[in-house]
Amino acid sequence: MDILRQCILFQNSSDSDIKNIATMMNPCHVQEGESLALKGNKATSFFILVSGMMLLELDGGKSIVMAKPGDFAGLDILSSKGTYCSSLTALKNGEVLTIKRGDFLDLIQEDSSNAEQIMQSWSEHISNELPFLEVPEDDENQYQY
Template identity: 30%
Template sequence: MARQAGRGRVILGSMSSTKVDALRQVPLFANSTRADLEFLATRIDEVEVEAGRTLIRQGSSSDSFYLLLDGEAEVEVDGRARPALGPGRFFGEISMLDRGPATATVVTKTPVRLMVMSHAQFRDAIKASDQLLSHVLRVAADRLRRDDMERHTK
């Protein structure tokens, strides 16, 4: 299933070991089995997006989970810059978990290569992997806790 996300160019091709190899390099999937990665590769799209594109806008609905393979993205929460995201980082998970509005704005700083999942694809992936769900929840909780602490220390 190929689709376009983040106004990028969809990279077409067979579900090859290239996707599996790319997923294996991401810390989120470091302990996943090859079978889990192959399953995930069938539920994720790979796209390239030029610099300066907004992928997620804080307060807007978001229907995608993003996994950054190459390039950098800038993050802003409540008008304040956050640390940039680089290869191996992911975002959009909070909206995937609760279907609420995006909690940050993410803009590509450089051309990027991403793997993108729709809500349905994300739901299928986390249903199939307790490990993936646990890790995504842990990272989401850490991000929310850090943002909450920063708000209270202003």
């Protein structure tokens, strides 16, 4: 639960929401060089960094290094297109928490106030921390919440 609290998406979630989310998370050990998500592949999981270091490769040669517990990737699971728009690779051995696409969709569809909070936190995070990141909203990338 501490790692979930460190993730900006869940910082304002209630204790009961955090407990619910925690039950859906699966710990996964990763090895240096391991690919967790490949651009264009079916988006199956959302990732939260516990330890180690990850590289999120974006379009246009841009990238983000994830090195802080609570950093996250994979909200592509919410798009109607359902494919990853970036690639995620382990730069160091470590651990991530994963949640499967169906479980995450169930979570946000069952609890609209929590879903709104998660999406608002995500939007603020992109605006404040990743201003260079463009999030296209077209018919292929409509979000399912």
